[in-house]
Amino acid sequence: MSGEDRVVGVVLVSHSKAVAEAVAELAVGLTGDGPKVPVAAAGGTPDGGLGTSAELIASAARKVDRGAGVALLVDLGSAVLTVKALIAEGDELPADARLVDAPFVEGTVAAVVSASAGADLAAVVAAAEEAYGYRKR
Amino acid sequence: MVAAAGLVEREAGRLTELDSAIGDADHGANMQRGFAAVVKTLESEPPATPGAVLVTVGRQLISTVGGASGPLYGTLLRRAGKSLGEASEVTVPELQAGLRAGVESVRELGGAAPGDKTMVDALLPGVEALGTSLDAAAGAAEEGALATVPMRAQKGRASYLGERSIGHQDPGATSSALLFAALAEVAR
Numbered sequence: 300m301s302g303e304d305r306v307v308g309v310v311l312v313s314h315s316k317a318v319a320e321a322v323a324e325l326a327v328g329l330t331g332d333g334p335k336v337p338v339a340a341a342g343g344t345p346d347g348g349l350g351t352s353a354e355l356i357a358s359a360a361r362k363v364d365r366g367a368g369v370a371l372l373v374d375l376g377s378a379v380l381t382v383k384a385l386i387a388e389g390d391e392l393p394a395d396a397r398l399v400d401a402p403f404v405e406g407t408v409a410a411v412v413s414a415s416a417g418a419d420l421a422a423v424v425a426a427a428e429e430a431y432g433y434r435k436r
Numbered sequence: 437m438v439a440a441a442g443l444v445e446r447e448a449g450r451l452t453e454l455d456s457a458i459g460d461a462d463h464g465a466n467m468q469r470g471f472a473a474v475v476k477t478l479e480s481e482p483p484a485t486p487g488a489v490l491v492t493v494g495r496q497l498i499s500t501v502g503g504a505s506g507p508l509y510g511t512l513l514r515r516a517g518k519s520l521g522e523a524s525e526v527t528v529p530e531l532q533a534g535l536r537a538g539v540e541s542v543r544e545l546g547g548a549a550p551g552d553k554t555m556v557d558a559l560l561p562g563v564e565a566l567g568t569s570l571d572a573a574a575g576a577a578e579e580g581a582l583a584t585v586p587m588r589a590q591k592g593r594a595s596y597l598g599e600r601s602i603g604h605q606d607p608g609a610t611s612s613a614l615l616f617a618a619l620a621e622v623a624r
Contacts, residue, residue, distance in 0.1 A: 344502045348502075349460075349462075350462070350466070350502035350503055351502060351503070351506075352499075352502060353498050353499040353500075353506070353507075354499055375593075376503075376504045376592055376593060377502070377503045377504035377505075377506065377507065380504050380506075380507040380508060380545060380546065381498065381506065381507045383507065383545055384498050384506075384507035384510055384511055384545065385498070387511070387545075388495075388498075
């Protein structure tokens with residue numbers, strides 16, 4: 300497998316379908332050249348309502364898994380808890396699925412950009428988590 | 437579990453009403469959806485042991501509830517079910533030990549302590565009172581839920597409301613009390 304194929308996947312878990320998709324679009328749009336990073340949005344419930352869907356999260360994670368691991372960025376409450384619970388299940392998400400402790404928008408941009416530069420999962424997670432260190436005032 | 441589903445169904449309106457005061461007004465509907473799926477699963481593929489029932493129900497709740505109560509109740513029941521193992525019958529002390537382990541994982545997952553105005557405030561007294569009887573557990577969980585009224589929320593969406601969260605009963609503690617009530621009802 301070429302290096303390009305083994306790029307880290309990114310999943311965005313939000314209570315809102317629109318938020319997850321918009322943040323995915325923003326992060327991909329801010330990414331320069333380099334391997335294309337698979338990004339999937341898992342927002343809202345399957346019927347389009349506000350909430351978190353374990354099924355949408357699991358299928359998004361499988362979709363972006365290229366064998367180099369999957370970074371999951373989450374917004375609030377049940378998004379965090381559902382991903383934690385899925386990881387604890389053991390067999391619901393790809394083996395190298397990691398919950399990233401990062402601000403949703405900034406962390407996602409950092410994750411997608413670093414993944415596009417060929418960073419491995421640990422480096423992608425670290426880049427996203429570093430986004431907390433950037434103060435705005 | 438079918439009794440629990442019945443109670444959740446009956447009380448869904450009240451849960452949502454409580455949740456509209458300090459939450460996002462979906463707890464009743466979420467729990468109803470989760471337990472409806474639970475009943476369907478238990479009917480189509482009934483698990484063989486009490487432990488397996490709890491694990492199956494927990495899994496179903498994680499995948500269908502859609503709010504924070506899904507992973508929390510799911511983790512509670514899965515963990516309790518796993519600790520019961522393969523036994524074909526379970527005594528109350530064994531159930532108590534299982535649920536104690538379950539509540540421990542809920543506290544780990546959500547990071548809630550007693551007094552934070554969460555389901556933990558009903559679950560903990562409920563589990564401890566199981567040592568006396570199932571009825572005592574239901575009573576203690578109900579009291580625990582009522583005791584959340586004067587508390588200020590420290591977890592979840594309600595915590596952003598600060599002082600405004602005071603004076604409302606916590607929806608999660610209320611649904612936890614319902615589950616204990618269902619347990620006592622079945623044993624009667």
